[in-house]
Amino acid sequence: xxxxxxxxxxxxDPAEFLCDAGETLLDVLRGSLGLTGSKEGxxxxxxxxxxxxxxxxxxCSCLVLAVEAEGKSIATVEGVAEGSVLHPxxxxxxxxxxxxxxxxxxxxxxxxxxxxxxxxxxxETEIRYWLAGNLCRCTGYDKIVRAVSxxxxxxxxDSKAQRSAA
Amino acid sequence: MTTLTYHAPRTREEAxxxxxxxxxxxxxxxxxxxxxxxxxxxxxxxxxxxxxxxSAMMSVLGNDGRYSIGAAMPCTGMLRDEGLCxxxxxxxxxxxxxxSVQVRNRATMGGxxxxxxxxxxxxxxxxxxxxxxxxxxxxxxREVPVEQVPVAPGKTSLTAGEFVVEIRLPVRPARSSDAYxxxxxxxxxxxxxxxxxxxxxxxxxxxxxAARVALGAVAPTxxxxxxAGAALVGSKLDGAAMDAMAAAVRxxxxxxxxxxxxxxxxxxxxxVLAKRTALIAAARAKGEA
Ligand SMILES: Cc1cc2nc3c(=O)[nH]c(=O)nc-3n(C[C@H](O)[C@H](O)[C@H](O)COP(=O)(O)OP(=O)(O)OC[C@H]3O[C@@H](n4cnc5c(N)ncnc54)[C@H](O)[C@@H]3O)c2cc1C
Ligand code: FES
Ligand code: FES
Numbered sequence: 292x293x294x295x296x297x298x299x300x301x302x303x304d305p306a307e308f309l310c311d312a313g314e315t316l317l318d319v320l321r322g323s324l325g326l327t328g329s330k331e332g333x334x335x336x337x338x339x340x341x342x343x344x345x346x347x348x349x350x351c352s353c354l355v356l357a358v359e360a361e362g363k364s365i366a367t368v369e370g371v372a373e374g375s376v377l378h379p380x381x382x383x384x385x386x387x388x389x390x391x392x393x394x395x396x397x398x399x400x401x402x403x404x405x406x407x408x409x410x411x412x413x414x415e416t417e418i419r420y421w422l423a424g425n426l427c428r429c430t431g432y433d434k435i436v437r438a439v440s441x442x443x444x445x446x447x448x449d450s451k452a453q454r455s456a457a
Numbered sequence: 458m459t460t461l462t463y464h465a466p467r468t469r470e471e472a473x474x475x476x477x478x479x480x481x482x483x484x485x486x487x488x489x490x491x492x493x494x495x496x497x498x499x500x501x502x503x504x505x506x507x508x509x510x511x512s513a514m515m516s517v518l519g520n521d522g523r524y525s526i527g528a529a530m531p532c533t534g535m536l537r538d539e540g541l542c543x544x545x546x547x548x549x550x551x552x553x554x555x556x557s558v559q560v561r562n563r564a565t566m567g568g569x570x571x572x573x574x575x576x577x578x579x580x581x582x583x584x585x586x587x588x589x590x591x592x593x594x595x596x597x598x599r600e601v602p603v604e605q606v607p608v609a610p611g612k613t614s615l616t617a618g619e620f621v622v623e624i625r626l627p628v629r630p631a632r633s634s635d636a637y638x639x640x641x642x643x644x645x646x647x648x649x650x651x652x653x654x655x656x657x658x659x660x661x662x663x664x665x666x667a668a669r670v671a672l673g674a675v676a677p678t679x680x681x682x683x684x685a686g687a688a689l690v691g692s693k694l695d696g697a698a699m700d701a702m703a704a705a706v707r708x709x710x711x712x713x714x715x716x717x718x719x720x721x722x723x724x725x726x727x728x729v730l731a732k733r734t735a736l737i738a739a740a741r742a743k744g745e746a
Contacts, residue, residue: 295463311461312460312462312463312505313461313495315492334496335493335496335497336489336493336556336557336559336560337646339559342559348531348533348562349558349559350559350562350563351559351563354487354488354492354493354560354563355488355492355563356463356485356488356492356505356507358463358465359507359509361465402558402559405558420644420645421558423557423558423644423645423646424556424557424558424559424560424645424646
C-alpha cells in the first residue's frame with residue numbers, strides 16, 4: 292500500500308509526513324508528528340478535544356483527512372504558548388482552576404483563543420455558544436467560562452497598553 | 458483489504474470521470490458526515506473525491522439578485538456575504554445551526570443535502586426558499602429543485618457519476634423574507650425533533666401574496682407542504698389563517714417515534730413551530746426584524 296506524502300506547516304514550521312488516504316489529521320498529529328496535545332475523545336466531531344486551527348479556521352482534526360492538510364497551515368495547542376510564556380487563555384485556565392482531568396483542556400484552549408481573535412469582548416452567552424462543541428465531563432463549565440472572560444479582559448488591557456505605548 | 462484512494466480534482470470534468478469510474482467512490486465536501494460514517498463502518502468507499510479544489514466550489518456569487526453558492530462552501534463562510542444574509546436570512550441561519558463552530562467551519566449545504574438525513578437543518582430552509590441545485594454528471598448538467606434531491610433517508614436522486622456543484626437561490630422580491638426554526642432538546646449540537654422553514658412575500662398592505670412552508674424530521678425526507686403555504690396566501694397572517702396553515706402542516710406529517718420524540722409530539726410541534734417561523738419571516742419581510 293503506497294503512502295501519500297503531504298507537506299504542510301504546523302505551528303509555523305514546515306512539516307512533512309506520509310499517510311494513508313483514510314487517516315485523519317488527528318491520527319497524524321498524534322502519531323507521526325508526535326504532537327499529542329490534541330486529544331481523541333470521540334472521533335466523531337462531538338467533543339472538540341481534537342480542535343486545531345486549519346488555515347485559521349477552527350476544526351475537529353478527527354473530521355479532517357490528513358491528506359487534506361497538503362499546502363495548508365495547522366496550529367495546535369502546542370503552539371499556543373510562546374516558549375515558556377503561557378498565553379493569557381492558558382494562564383487564566385490555571386488561575387481559575389478551569390480544569391480537572393485536563394483531557395478537554397487543549398481543545399478548549401485552542402477554541403477560546405480563536406474566539407478572542409474574532410470577538411475580543413464576548414459575553415457569557417457568546418462564550419457558551421462558541422464553546423458548545425467542546426465537552427467537559429469534570430468542571431461543569433462555569434470555571435471555563437470565567438477563565439475565558441478573564442483572558443479576554445487581560446488581552447483587551449494588553450492591546451490598550453500597546454496602543455498607548457505606540 | 459481494499460485500499461482507499463484520495464483524489465482532489467481541479468475541474469468538474471475530472472471529478473465526474475473519477476466518480477463515474479468507480480461506483481463506490483464518494484464525494485468529500487466538509488467530511489462531517491462522511492468521515493464519521495467511514496469510521497463507523499457505515500460507508501466504505503474505495504475512492505474519495507474531494508471536490509473542494511474544483512473551481513468556484515467554495516464561493517458565493519451574487520448576480521442580478523440571484524445567488525449561487527458553491528456546493529463545498531462551508532456554512533460559516535456564508536456569514537461573510539452580507540447581501541446573502543440580508544436576502545436569505547432563513548437559509549443562512551439554518552445552515553449555521555448545524556453542529557458546533559468547528560463543524561460549521563467544514564460542513565456544507567451540499568453535504569447536508571446529499572447526506573439526505575430526514576432531520577437535516579438546511580434542507581427545509583432551502584426548499585422554503587425555492588432553491589435549486591445544479592448537478593453535473595457524465596451526461597451533462599441539470600438543474601433540479603432541492604426537494605427532488607433526497608428520496609429516502611440517506612438516499613438521493615443523483616445517478617452514477619453525478620455530483621452537486623452549486624445551490625441557487627432565486628431573486629428575492631420586495632417585502633419578502635424567510636426564517637428557519639428547529640425544536641431540539643439542547644440549543645446546540647443536537648438533531649432536530651422538528652424543523653420548519655418558511656419564506657413569505659407580502660404586499661404593501663401586509664397581505665401575504667406568496668408563501669412556501671417546508672418541514673424537516675417529520676417524514677422520510679424534508680417535505681414541501683404546498684397546502685400550508687396556500688393557507689397563508691390572501692391573509693394578513695391572522696389567527697384563522699395561521700391555524701389553517703398549522704392544520705395543513707400537521708396533516709402532512711408522517712413522522713416516526715424515536716428517542717428524541719414521539720410521532721404525536723412531532724406532529725403537534727410541527728404546527729407550533731411553523732407558526733413561529735412564519736411570524737419571524739413576516740416580521741423580516743416588513744423590515745421589523
Ligand atoms: C458533531 C456534529 C453535529 C452535527 N449537527 C448537525 C445539525 O445540527 N444539523 C444537521 O443538519 N446536521 C448536523 N450534522 C451533520 C453534518 O455536519 C451535516 O449534514 C453537514 O452539512 C454535512 O456536510 P459536509 O460538507 O460535511 O458533508 P460530507 O460529509 O462531505 O458529505 C456528506 C454526504 O454527501 C455526499 N456529498 C457531499 N457533497 C456532495 C456534493 N456536492 N454532491 C454530491 N454528493 C455530495 C458525500 O459523499 C456524503 O455521502 C452534525 C455532524 C456532526 C459531526
Ligand atoms: S475527537 Fe474530534 S471531536 Fe471528539
Ligand atoms: S477537565 Fe476533565 S473533561 Fe474537562
